[in-house]
Every structure is written in C-alpha cells, then in structure tokens.
Amino acid sequence: MKKTMRLNARLFEMLVCPLTKGPLTYDEKKNELISPRAKLAYPIRDGVPIMLVDEARSLEKER
Numbered sequence: 102m103k104k105t106m107r108l109n110a111r112l113f114e115m116l117v118c119p120l121t122k123g124p125l126t127y128d129e130k131k132n133e134l135i136s137p138r139a140k141l142a143y144p145i146r147d148g149v150p151i152m153l154v155d156e157a158r159s160l161e162k163e164r
Contacts, residue, residue: 112150118143119152135160 116125118136125134125143133142134150141157143150151157 109148116150116152120154133158 121138123138132145140160
C-alpha cells in the first residue's frame with residue numbers, strides 16, 4: 102500500500118521545476134509535483150519532494 106503525505110503549502114510555494122525554473126502543480130492522487138513545461142512528474146517520498154530530473158517520471162507517454 103502506497104502511503105501519501107500532504108505537501109506543506111509554504112514549501113510548495115517556494116519550489117520550481119529544476120529544469121525549466123517554471124511553476125509546479127500538485128497531483129494529490131499520485132503524490133507528485135508536475136512541471137507542465139518540462140512534462141515531468143517529480144515524486145514525493147515520505148513528505149519530501151525529490152526535485153531531481155533523473156528521478157522524475159516523463160509525462161510524454163501519457164498523451
């Protein structure tokens with residue numbers, strides 16, 4: 102069973118995509134931060150956003 106944790110609102114306001122420096126959206130269902138411009142989803146593990154491009158999931162195939 103995958104455990105999800107709610108993202109801290111203040112932390113979310115400070116985060117940007119490390120690739121594009123653009124804004125992120127939060128997908129609560131998948132517990133990921135989404136970069137629409139980079140088409141990447143950054144995972145959140147144990148309440149910590151993993152803001153590494155190498156760890157991000159590509160959204161290109163989800164079209």
